[in-house]
């Protein structure tokens with residue numbers, strides 16, 4: 001019943017979440033993981049899967065880390081200076 | 084690279100005297116680097132305006148990593164286009180900061196080729212700090228550094244590059260191998276160092292003995308400080324030699340022992356080791372006569388930080404004594420539990436020490452599965468977090 005969600009599937013869900021938030025709200029990697037675990041349920045998606053999914057998103061260049069007082073995960077975008 | 088020397092009357096004042104001057108170093112760098120030259124310009128302007136002309140953070144980084152590059156931009160880019168982007172790169176230093184000279188030369192060559200040529204070598208984090216590069220140089224510098232066996236260090240909301248004192252490599256007081264531990268932790272936490280996943284920074288620093296040469300207690304969220312739990316090793320004859328050579332053992336050693344647990348009757352030094360707080364004072368004064376005991380390990384402390392978002396804090400005792408031998412399972416399990424708890428429940432930009440203040444040490448200990456102990460209390464009656472619940476239950 002509690003079929004585990006694949007890393008690819010989690011990465012897709014995270015990518016959508018990060019895209020939806022882009023320009024609206026900055027997400028911390030851990031917030032993305034928490035929301036994803038909540039969405040799929042902890043029995044189907046654990047922290048390890050989330051970590052792998054974030055690795056996939058960043059290593060493939062689909063997402064990037066940014067720093068504005070703390071570290072965030074966002075879609076790649078032109079260089080922007082902090083205000 | 085300017086033909087004419089940039090006039091810097093204010094900075095020039097800081098070149099006076101025979102001692103080293105950062106202005107002189109910047110001017111030397113400016114001979115070969117337009118970036119270093121314009122840096123002088125920005126600084127001269129700052130001294131006139133009495134404001135810093137820098138902003139930090141942003142989108143810059145190398146692919147795959149969320150740490151190691153600190154974006155830095157000038158707020159006067161039109162005036163000083165060469166330093167419009169002036170990013171910092173942190174390079175993970177070897178444990179204890181041991182380098183062969185060619186390794187340093189290599190780093191310097193890479194940096195002269197791609198960056199401003201300026202470094203303040205080791206920052207407060209411990210990393211090699213390369214100061215001033217343009218966004219376009221990030222990937223080339225990263226590639227050349229990694230080809231030469233270097234990697235970036237931590238920055239942002241990550242486990243920061245662990246650092247330690249020189250330890251047993253050249254200090255007789257090391258109570259554990261700070262270098263081996265730091266190397267091991269650096270390898271173990273590679274993901275946590277490069278990929279931000281925490282509420283804020285988390286620094287680990289290790290000192291081999293309570294002299295705490297890396298100031299772990301004040302600068303690290305997790306401070307690992309060497310100590311011993313048996314008796315101080317005393318060579319009575321050598322104490323006698325110190326006394327014969329004119330050392331007033333009573334006044335300079337016994338009377339300054341914070342625990343007042345030592346006595347000297349002119350022939351023999353008596354230490355009540357059960358009252359000794361392992362401060363190192365007596366050992367520092369008479370290194371030939373006294374040594375840390377033989378049952379050595381470290382005290383693990385938590386919560387230290389410099390004042391950034393809120394005030395400075397010193398670390399306080401979490402585990403009074405832990406043996407530290409590879410593969411350091413007990414320590415890694417403890418760190419794992421702390422990172423997990425604070426990672427889940429810490430607020431954005433809340434250091435672990437502030438987190439503990441917010442939730443209370445009692446709840447924190449319960450959540451990571453440690454029993455409260457008297458050693459965790461800084462001063463008597465000041466930390467009312469030990470509730471002795473078992474006694475309350477008996478009364479019911």
Ligand code: HEM
Pocket residue numbers: 464467
């Ligand atoms: C203005 C009135 C009071 C003053 C000046 C006062 C002062 C003190 C002082 C100096 C202590 C010792 C604290 C320490 O050792 O760190 C103490 C402890 C204590 N007081 Fe009071 N107190 C007052 C009123 C009260 C009242 C009205 C109660 C109870 C209703 C109370 C209950 C206690 C208890 C239970 C302790 C022991 C706490 C502990 O050991 O942790 N006090 N008080």
Ligand code: SF4
Pocket residue numbers: 248249250251254255256257258290291292293294295296297
């Ligand atoms: S902290 Fe102690 S062991 Fe480390 S270098 Fe200093 S005195 Fe030596």
Ligand code: SF4
Pocket residue numbers: 339340341342343344345354358359360361362363364365366
């Ligand atoms: S180490 Fe410090 S507390 Fe212990 S006996 Fe020496 S001076 Fe006293």
